[in-house]
Amino acid sequence: MSQLSRRFSPFSLLMLSINGIIGSGWLFAPLYAAKTAGSAAIISWCIGGFSAILIAFTFAELSAMFPVAGGSARLPQLSHGAFTSFMLSWISWITALMLAPLEVQAVLQYASLFFPSLMHVVDGAANLTLIGFIWAAILMIAMCVINMVSYNGLQRFNSTIFAFKVSVMVLTIFAIFHARFTPGNFAGFSQSITTADGWKAIFSAVSTGGIVLAFNGFKTGVELAGETKNLKVALPLSTAGSVLSCLLLYLGLQICFIGALDPELLTGGWQQLNFKGDLGPFVALAGTLGLVLVLKLLYTNSIVSPLGAGLIYVTSTARILYAISKLGFVPKWLSYLNKHHLPVWAIAVNFLFGMISFLPLPGWQAMVNFLVSTMVITYAMGPISLMALRLSLPDKTRPFRLPFARGLCLIAFYICNLFSYWTGWDTISKLSIVLITGLLLFFFAYLRGVVKVDKEDMKSAHWLMPYLLGLIVISYFGSFGGQGLIPFGLDFVVIGLFSVVIFQLSIAKRSQITHDQAESFLSKEAAVALEHT
Numbered sequence: 001m002s003q004l005s006r007r008f009s010p011f012s013l014l015m016l017s018i019n020g021i022i023g024s025g026w027l028f029a030p031l032y033a034a035k036t037a038g039s040a041a042i043i044s045w046c047i048g049g050f051s052a053i054l055i056a057f058t059f060a061e062l063s064a065m066f067p068v069a070g071g072s073a074r075l076p077q078l079s080h081g082a083f084t085s086f087m088l089s090w091i092s093w094i095t096a097l098m099l100a101p102l103e104v105q106a107v108l109q110y111a112s113l114f115f116p117s118l119m120h121v122v123d124g125a126a127n128l129t130l131i132g133f134i135w136a137a138i139l140m141i142a143m144c145v146i147n148m149v150s151y152n153g154l155q156r157f158n159s160t161i162f163a164f165k166v167s168v169m170v171l172t173i174f175a176i177f178h179a180r181f182t183p184g185n186f187a188g189f190s191q192s193i194t195t196a197d198g199w200k201a202i203f204s205a206v207s208t209g210g211i212v213l214a215f216n217g218f219k220t221g222v223e224l225a226g227e228t229k230n231l232k233v234a235l236p237l238s239t240a241g242s243v244l245s246c247l248l249l250y251l252g253l254q255i256c257f258i259g260a261l262d263p264e265l266l267t268g269g270w271q272q273l274n275f276k277g278d279l280g281p282f283v284a285l286a287g288t289l290g291l292v293l294v295l296k297l298l299y300t301n302s303i304v305s306p307l308g309a310g311l312i313y314v315t316s317t318a319r320i321l322y323a324i325s326k327l328g329f330v331p332k333w334l335s336y337l338n339k340h341h342l343p344v345w346a347i348a349v350n351f352l353f354g355m356i357s358f359l360p361l362p363g364w365q366a367m368v369n370f371l372v373s374t375m376v377i378t379y380a381m382g383p384i385s386l387m388a389l390r391l392s393l394p395d396k397t398r399p400f401r402l403p404f405a406r407g408l409c410l411i412a413f414y415i416c417n418l419f420s421y422w423t424g425w426d427t428i429s430k431l432s433i434v435l436i437t438g439l440l441l442f443f444f445a446y447l448r449g450v451v452k453v454d455k456e457d458m459k460s461a462h463w464l465m466p467y468l469l470g471l472i473v474i475s476y477f478g479s480f481g482g483q484g485l486i487p488f489g490l491d492f493v494v495i496g497l498f499s500v501v502i503f504q505l506s507i508a509k510r511s512q513i514t515h516d517q518a519e520s521f522l523s524k525e526a527a528v529a530l531e532h533t
């Protein structure tokens with residue numbers, strides 16, 4: 001079997017995307033964002049949310065036009081050829097591969113408050129014990145089995161988790177607001193928005209406070225586009241619609257969290273904020289405020305939210321590996337589909353590598369810091385591919401068409417580069433190792449004849465290496481953990497000019513795909529829109 005079937009309605013895809021977004025991020029990010037930016041973390045959420053919506057709209061047009069499974073891996077091939085596709089596929093897979101383990105790590109970190117044998121602290125980071133690693137494997141296997149056995153089971157499970165998670169979040173917001181709200185905790189807001197240091201903290205919180213990660217699930221709709229009905233409605237709804245819905249929830253959670261804090265906790269400043277049980281800030285607040293029912297629901301949700309998101313990440317990550325296999329970058333057997341039209345071998349391989357990722361990146365925070373730097377590069381490919389295909393295929397039918405595309409795509413690309421820069425040099429330096437590893441794998445495969453790349457493909461990738469190298473160099477000399485030679489404020493200008501140059505170069509070097517080639521691609525890979533019942 002090699003053909004995925006269409007089984008997701010617009011609303012079910014919206015639920016999948018919201019489930020993917022609402023994972024462990026909301027359980028941790030309000031604390032980390034507040035510690036970084038204080039009460040101005042509210043602005044950080046708005047910046048992150050509206051930026052994600054803009055980026056999501058670029059993917060909505062692309063995925064509606066080319067509804068193929070594993071869009072993050074396959075769309076770059078259409079716009080910029082095999083080499084670019086390989087590098088973006090590599091980064092996309094590394095990013096997606098770690099998302100399910102991240103959510104499992106969150107569950108076990110919370111559970112360790114009651115079962116200390118799951119974790120032990122080493123150099124301030126929570127590490128899995130042998131028992132914890134065994135439980136991580138059990139949870140990962142359970143999510144894989146649910147994906148492998150039945151789509152109907154996944155659909156029912158997703159609907160139940162969606163209803164529970166959203167209900168608990170809304171109840172938490174209103175209960176905490178009602179129990180205690182201290183307006184004085186927002187006193188530093190005006191100072192934050194009128195000073196350079198305040199804005200630097202606001203921007204830093206977007207990337208390092210878990211906010212970018214908290215919106216990541218919007219790409220679920222991109223990866224599952226090849227299995228979706230009514231794309232004109234489904235793709236914009238599941239991408240931008242899911243981000244906007246979750247932004248409203250996140251803002252409510254952040255505001256009630258700040259307002260509910262005991263003012264005594266803030267006497268040493270926001271960066272020194274800590275309190276008993278702050279591994280789960282809302283659980284700790286509910287306990288302090290005597291909200292027994294909310295406390296019990298939050299305990300349950302600290303398991304359900306991460307595992308619900310992890311289940312969706314297992315689904316979408318398998319589609320990426322499936323897509324990479326279809327491109328020929330990895331063995332063809334990884335694109336095998338079972339009788340339920342699910343890529344079972346891709347799921348199994350992702351499980352093995354996912355378990356390995358627990359070893360070098362212990363603790364939720366360690367995984368987050370690395371993930372943000374990789375995922376924003378995959379985001380950046382959306383606006384680039386959109387404009388390249390607008391010029392290469394001007395007459396191609398677009399079920400959803402982004403207005404003012406050139407200007408909005410350039411802004412979206414600039415935002416992606418800012419997100420990457422705000423993660424700081426320490427994180428970007430680790431990203432460079434991943435990029436070098438990807439290059440070595442590509443050239444090894446090329447020398448063995450496994451991957452074939454012609455001269456036109458290499459020409460279409462002439463912008464990619466200057467782009468990746470430029471991000472690393474600017475971060476090294478920048479003011480977010482770098483050498484500080486590019487001061488805060490001027491770095492926005494430098495990144496802006498860099499973004500304009502790379503954006504224009506990437507469009508100029510686009511692949512010259514024809515309408516017939518595009519139609520052939522769709523007919524071979526994702527054209528059969530038959531119901532599978």
